[in-house]
Amino acid sequence: MDWDYPHPFTLARMPQAADIDGLDHTNNAVYVRWCEQAGWAHSEALGLALADYRRLDRAMAIRRGDYDYLLPTFAGEALVLGTWLVGGDGRLAMERRFQLVRERDGATVLRGRWDLVCIEIGSGRPRRMPQEFVDAYMPAVVAPSS
Template identity: 45%
Template sequence: MTAIQWDHPHPHLLNVTVQDQHIDLMRHTNNVVYLQWLEDVAWAHSIALGLGPAQYEALGHGMVVRQHELTYIQATRLGDELVLATWLTHADKLTLQRHYQFVRQADGATVFRGKTHFVCVDIAQGKVRRMPEAFFSAYSAAVIPQVS
């Protein structure tokens, strides 16, 4: 395994292996699978920060996607072992920004990068609302310092 060069320090990591069900007609991982992996690693990170689905329900608020930016750099294929990394790069009382970098373990190649802009909504009304203090405290504490 080659040493991984992360885009930012201290990523939250999730390991995945490309399975048969991930492969499309082009014999590589289907683009939609990357979107699922974004959600998987984002939830894993949020849960590690103490904000899982149960806390969202209890507080009546949740973070929903407003915009994704997805960059597919290299194809991944059946059996590839990947490390999915994510970081929070911005948090204010209404929004979060999360960055992602997916790396193939075998050669350390970055195969994918992405960003997601989230907004906080009231679950019952579906309207944009300020984050509950528990959200803002946990998420803002996890924002990485910006490096120029």
């Protein structure tokens, strides 16, 4: 597959009948849900789960999410969703990117981007990343492409 960045964390996805909207293709909200699932799965694979966020009273919260819906997908199509951490200062912010690819022809059907900021869960205020976040996330960060 022609990934935007090297070594994506991937999840296989396949739209089901319930994912199809009135236009007979996968509803955009389904892609957003898949991105959330991929983000959590990647975080857990890197060693940080929701329980860790709660224990540390810190979270990487989505400050902004953008999605480019490039091509429709349909029930039963095999898809692969890739995600990466891109950039990041190791203090407060980082970015997560997504790319959804159709298996049969390698076409990119969606690209997404989240701007993330570290917050204190209890107050909702921006706070510096705890060392556990830096240790887990920063080695996985890839350089943004030009």
